[in-house]
Structures are given as structure tokens and as C-alpha cells.
Amino acid sequence: MATLGETIREVSRRHLEEGGGLLLGQCVSAVGWVNGTVPDCKGIVELPMTDVAGAGFAVGAAMVGRRPIFVLRFQDFLILNCSPIVNYAAKSKELFGKASPVFLRALASENIGPVHSGVFHSMMMHFPGLRVCSPVTPGEYQQAWDSYMQHDDPMVVSEHRDTYKNTEELPDLIHPRARLTLYPISITRFAAVEAARTLESEGIPVNVVHLMWLKPFDVDARVTAPLRASGLGLVVDPGFEICGAARSIAYELQDATDCKVRAVGLMDRTKCLRPPLQNRSPDKEVIARAVRALVEGRRLDGPAQEGVRNVPG
């Protein structure tokens, strides 16, 4: 059974060898080939260390029809590289009727310090014209790729390095007596499944509705029915909570159902190198604590406090 990483590599290989595509990035054909996700084949453009301009090269290639895959090895680099993406690629179809379909692979990481552990898909959701998703299974990645090829919009794919070895699909977990519905994103989806097991053993059954698509976010029956049944919701995201994906989606869910939905993401602090200052993605303990608080009618601590995220118990 193929891993997610192997799936990414094979999707890319077919695009480059059979689809006339390009793959651009910095150090993509160096040691490791981006955790084994980049194929050794034609169509690879090793970019100079030109953040901003590098993304512009990819957008230019997209404008003339090459459907480039643009690889950012760390989402932290989005801060520089997103300029041509949000100012040009995201606007060109609406302004000029000329699409710039870039497939932007942005890799998130964990525990490797303040400049390489960023999870920044939230800021890419802010801009019109971009589609944003975060696949963590082989099947989801193929779905994301197929969707990209069926549309002509630029797409931001928020990947997480810690998911590349995954071979399993992640179906929604629906419990007939669920007291809350979890909506986890990216790497927190695995933690949410673990937290659900722990909570069920404590007599707190919960649903887990997995979120791959962040924008557009379809507020359909798949996501609303479990929430209406359980009455409470919690969106979990590995990015910063303030102005982040979790809060935005929680608002949409609450608005659609009138059910109480809350959000948990990262604290409003830099992700430092050493524990306990790493400001890690919400793990199963953090998620379970937040669920217990909500079902008991308590408020969650805000992201400026360490409370529910770091305090044991």
C-alpha cells in the first residue's frame, strides 16, 4: 500500500513525464528529494535561492499553461513567496480572465525551531482566488490533485511532513450518542482520532469529522448533521488560533447550525526550539482537555494563555 509521500511522488512523476508539467523549488533535487516526495525525472527546475522571485517564476509558467508544481519545503517561506501568489496568481483570472493555476505544495513541520515549524495555511485562506486544502492520506492527495487539474485556480496544498508515511484513509467517526463533534485539520486529525478513543473510554463519546478542504469550505450535511446531533463542536488546527482556520471554520459552522462551536489552535507565541516552549500542534491531551471543558460547560482559555494547551491534567 502506497504511503502519502509515495503518492505525492507518483502523482508528480506522471504530471512531469506524461503531462508536460514543471516542478520548481529550492533544493528539491538535493539529498532526500523533499522527504522522498519529488521524483527523479524530467521537468524539474532547481531554483536559485530567490524567495519572492522564485514564486514569480512559477506563476509565469502557470500563466502560459505548464501547470507547475511549486514546492516550498517550509511553510515559513510562504511569508516571502506568497507575494506573487496572492498578488498575481490569485487575481489574474478575475481581473484578466487569464488563470494562473499553480499547485503550491507548502510543507509544515513540527519541533524544528522558530523558522521551520510554521503552519500558515490560514493566511492563504484570507485571499480571494486561492483554493486551500490539507490532505493527509493517499486518497485525499489524489483527490486534491484531480481537483486541481479539473479547475484552473491556483491551489495551496498544506502538507505536513509527519503525515508522509501514512497509508491509511481517515473516515469520519460518527457516534450515535456523541456529545461533541471534532473538526480536526492536517496533523491534528490523527491526534483527534486518538483523543476520541480516550474520551469514549471516559464516557464522553465524540464524533470526528475530518476536514481536508479549508477553502472553499462546504457547509454541507456531512459537516452539519453530526454537529446538530451532538450540539457542540470544536475545530482543531495546527496553525495559530488568532485569525486562523479553526476560528474561521468554527464561525461558519456555528452560523449554519446555531450550535456552539469553539476553536483550538496554537498559542499566540513563537514556536521555540526547546520544550516546553515549542508551541506544538494540539495533541490528543490538549484536544481531550478542551472537549472535557466544553461538555462540562466551562470556557476554553484563549490563545494568549497556556491553560488548556500546556497545563497537565
Next chain:
Amino acid sequence: MRSATFNVRSELPRSTPAADMLFVFERMALVRYFEMGVVAAVKDKRLAFNVYLSTGQEAVAAVLSLVAKGYQIFGQHRAHDLFLAFGGPPEKLRDELLGLPSGSNEGKAGSNCIHWHDDKMDMYGHNGLIGENVPLACGAALANGRPTLCVFGDGAVEEDYLLAGLGFAATKKLPILFVCVDNDMSILTPTSVRRDWQIVDVARSFGLKAVDLSDDPWTLLAQTREFTAALPALMNVRVCRGHWHVGVGIDGPPEWDRYAMVKATLVELGHQQRVNEIEEQTRTAMEKLWQPSAKP
């Protein structure tokens, strides 16, 4: 530095085919008279949006339109000249400036984001970050291998991503003609206040052919033909723009008016009648285009 004569080859007007320079003058006249209509429309409040005028720098686009036919074009925020010189429909540009759905971009983009594709022209729009078009042009040329024209100003060359783009074009030997339309002024700040280096020196250090010259169209034509025979290359062209960075304001008479200079030289070369015909036809067409009753 502002100069009307920098690296100008004064012998060229007598050896350049008259048809070439009459074509260039016709394109220059089109831009000049079109923008006279823009100025009038702004002054009588028919045009309420920002405009970025090319008046004074028309020779650059006019010469490029003669030599770089069929190139994919990545223009800057100031691109009325490129659009018109390369054959964009004037009525479409007028309507775009007026913010009408019948405009070149359905009135969505305006003066500083002009984009047009038809059988005569392949021009990609600009979105306002000066110099952003350089990486885009590099990516497009890398992806499809087509001859590419990329135009920007003297402020844009200070953008880090522009410099990275020049380096990439040199490394990959991309078929791009880079043209810096150098007005020696970024909004209100002269170049000498902003930097003490020249873009041609930077371009040469990357391995690009590069030349610095004033906007004399005879010299510019010869240089463009030489450079386009083997790209990539960069030309820094000294111009004297007539209006402010944005809008129709002026700071007094320009140090030189290339349009008037070209006209005088063509007359001196014996082309008075043809010059008069071009001016009259263009003036009439543009006055009709911009007459108040032409559009609501």
C-alpha cells in the same frame, strides 16, 4: 541623470529607412493624442479613476512595437504606450480607463493593470507591485521558450525580486528583452537619492548584454535590432515623462519632448507631408474617440 542625448548616434536618422521611422512616429502620435484625450476627460471629470500616463516616453514602446512583433509582453503599471503601440484597440483602453464593462478588462483593472490578448498582441497585465512582471516574464519564457518583452521603470529595478529575475534569465539564457524606461524619478524621489549604482552595470555583472541610452528612436531602433538577435539583454532608456507618477498633473515644461524632436527631424529629412497626414489622421480619430458624446 536626465539626458536627451546620452549615447545617441546622430548619424542614424539619415541612414534609417524612412518607412521605419514614419511607422514609429505614427505609433508615437497615437499614444500622444490618445492621452491628450485622457487628460481632457480627467479635467472635465468624465474620467474619475487614477491614470498612469505615458506621454513623453512614447518613443520606447513605438520602437519596440516595430521590432518585437509577436513577443509575449509583460508590461509595467504604466502601459498605455505598449498597449496602443502594439495594436491594442484604443476604444477598449478608453473604456477600461472609464471603468466600463466594455473595457479591455471589463473595467475591473484600470490604467495600471492592462492586459490584452488577440491575434496581434499577447500582453499580460500588471498588478501594481513594480517589477513583479520580471519574475513572471522569466517563468513564462522558461515554460514556453517564446521571445519575451519585459518593461519596467527605474524604481522597479531596485526591487530585489527584479534583480533575482535578471540573474535567473542570464543563467537560463531566456529569450527576454528587458527594457527599463528610466525617468530618473520614482514618484517624487530622484534616482540619485535612492541609489548610486546603474542597472546596466548590475545586468552586465549577471552576464546580460546591456546598454544605457536616451530615447532617441533612431538609436533605440538600431540597438533593439542588435539585441533581439541574441537574447537575453537589457536596455536602460532615458526618457522625460510629461506628467506626474499618477494623474494628469505637470511640474512645468519638460526638459525635452521627444515627440516634438522626432517630428522636427522627420520634417528636416523631407517628410513634412507624411508627418502632417499622420498627425491629422490621428488627432481626428482620437478626438472622435474621446468626444464627450462618445460614451456616457
